[in-house]
Amino acid sequence: MIYLDYQATTPLDPQALAAMLPWLESQHANPHSPHAPGRAAKAAVEVARGHVAALLPPGGTLAFTSGATEALNWAIKGTTGAIVTLATEHAAVLDTVAASGRPATVLPVGPDGLVDLEVARAAIVPGTGLVAVMLVNNEIGVVQPVEALAEIAHAAGALFLCDAVQGYGRVPIPPSCDLIAISAHKIHGPKGIGALWVRDGVTLAPLLHGGGQEAPGRSGTLSPALCAGFGAAAKVAAVRQEEDAAHVAQLHAAAVARLASSWQRNGSATRRYLGNLNIRRDGLDVARLMSDLRDIAFSAGSACASGSGRSSHVLRALGLSDAQARSSIRIGFGRMTTEEELMTALDRICAAADAQRVAA
Structure with missing residues (x-):
């Protein structure tokens, strides 16, 4: 199997697994208990918190959550007032905004996937x-001008929430954000844990009521194993950040050269994270392509929307027709992808797509 679906999830880093194992095999204490084993578990959680927070701006509190979806729900439901967001946001934002019942403005994006700052300023x-x-958009890899948008928000007296799930550990997160949602399994950590970073001075209403174990008000017993895995993955990401970026850039250049003659890229060619390629070939039957290439893991869009029957709302927001959106695929690669396997996969994808044209 050649794995090219890094935006859906990343392979678990061996150091993250090693950090988790003791807490799964023999150290089972509740980190919120006052006895010695509980204090040891709490210490492990705090070490992990430090590693995760090291990749975020200073001057805030990091609360572990069950994942980025919980973090985003908490950030949105825990604030008040009208909301402004983008048409290309993840469903965890768009659906939560819709469910909040608050006045909301959903801004359009251009054909490159980027928001117009003047349109944002007016809204x-x-x-x-x-x-x-x-x-960083999870489907097309476009990097929005978050720092400028945060400045516009602050000038209007609003808080700024950044969904940094796809960018955390990979691209700089502007220090002007007030709330930042992240997830472990996008940086080679375990699934089932994420975090919400809250700037000092920002208050949120609780999403989950109970013991209030996590400042600033998240209730629920933490898993030392998941925290340790997240912390180890973040520590590795910090050490390898430049090395990983260079590797991804090399893979991206090779992939673009291979695909340039027969595929069109969706989204900006320049303002993007290089480990995400969303490409299309008009008339492509993506379901057939994926069936023909079952030993290559790539995506037709967001993993969260798979099976819905709908074409990508992100691609439609770029102005693509339903048919064009349905003829697009997403290829994601990263730390553990070799150039040889990427080129092998792309050659086979291109050959299978060419075969469809011949058959037609």
Whole structure:
């Protein structure tokens, strides 16, 4: 199997697994208990918190959550006032905004997937409570101008929420954010754990009521194993950040050269994270392509929307037709992808797509 679906999830780093194993095999204490084993578990959680926070701006509190979806729900439901967001946001933002019942403005993006700052400035006005924007888009890899958007939000008196799930550990997160949602399994950590970073001075209503174990108000017993895995993955990401970026850039250049003659890229060619390639070939039957290439893991869009029967809302927001959106695939690669396997996979994808044209 050649794995090219890094935006859906990443392979577990061996150091993350090693950090988790003791807490799964023999150390079972509740980190919120006052006895010695509980204090040892608590210490492990705090070490992990330090590693995760090291990749975030200073001057905030990091609360572990069950994942980025919980973190985003908490950030949105825990604030007040009108909301401004983008049409290309993840469903965890768009659906939560819709469910909040608050006045909301969903801004369009251009054909490159980027928001127009002047359009944003006109929409983010006094009375806006929250602006929610993704740093790196999970489907097309476009990097939004988060720092400028945060400045516009603050000028209007609004808080700024950054969904940094796809960017955390890979691209700089602007220090002007007020709330930042992240997830472990996108940086070679375990599934089932994420975090919400809350700037000092920002208060949130609780999403989950109970013991209030996590400042600033998240209730629930933490898993030392998941925390340790997240912390180890973040520590590795910090050490390998430049090395990983260089590797991804090399893979991206090779992939673009291979695909340039017969595929079109969706989204900006320049303002993007290089480990995400969303490409299309008009008339392509993606379901047939995936069936023909079952030993290559790639995606037709967001893993969260798979099986819905709908074409990608992100691609439609770029102005693509339903048919064009349905003829697009996403290829994601990273630390553990070799150039040889990437080229092998792309050659086979291209050959299978060419075979469809011949058959037609």
